[in-house]
Amino acid sequence: MATKAAELEMETNEHSLVIDALREADPSRKCYRLIGGVLVERTVQEVLPALESNKEQISKIVESLNTQMQAKRQELNEYRERFNIRIVGEEEASNKATEEREGAGTKGGGTGVLVS
Template sequence: AGGPRDPVMTPPPLSTQVVARFNRLRQEQRGLASKAAELELELNEHGLVIETLREVDPTRKCYRMVGGILVERTVKEVLPALEGNREQISKIIETLSQQLQSKGRELNEFREKHNIRLVGEDDPRHPPKDSTEGGKGGAAGVLVS
């Protein structure tokens, strides 16, 4: 049995390169998620405008912002362009979602390879004391006053 000096119990310190790479991977993952969320909002806006314009006379004037310039068009000209944009946005979101899943797998593999644990995360090899009964701070570290 190993004592307090058992080398298996104490993980080696992480090199700054490993930590920097891990942080870079996390930042890339956050960037992908942020862009996907932004595009989801844009997709919803396109949907609202399209639904509104479908109920309007196709010859009615409407205005569209193109490269920072407000351009006068008709509904029948703008509606197909908006629908095309919505389709493109949807495809981009799908691609970002796949990239996000791939980045998540890469991040998990990197964490496992280098035995990285986040602050507040339990080490599965060493269950926390008082984890089931009578332990303080349950509910995953949520403080309720």
């Protein structure tokens, strides 16, 4: 889901760039649009509204995917807490980080910096 959301966000950015470029163009100017693998000749005034509506729809889909991902993350965390599931290496990394934070306060100012 995260990959698809990132892909759709990139597509939204591309739509924004094209929309910005077409807003400055003459409305009667010819432009080409790729629809289903076929290059179609249209005018700017025909293409611009379609691009804007596509961008809005893609943005809504991205928002929907993000809310679904948030719900799944929360569900996964609740499941892991309920059954006390730990990922290999996760506990070790959190223990090391805790030890480093605690150790930094007890060691007499040892910041790991060499000064000559």
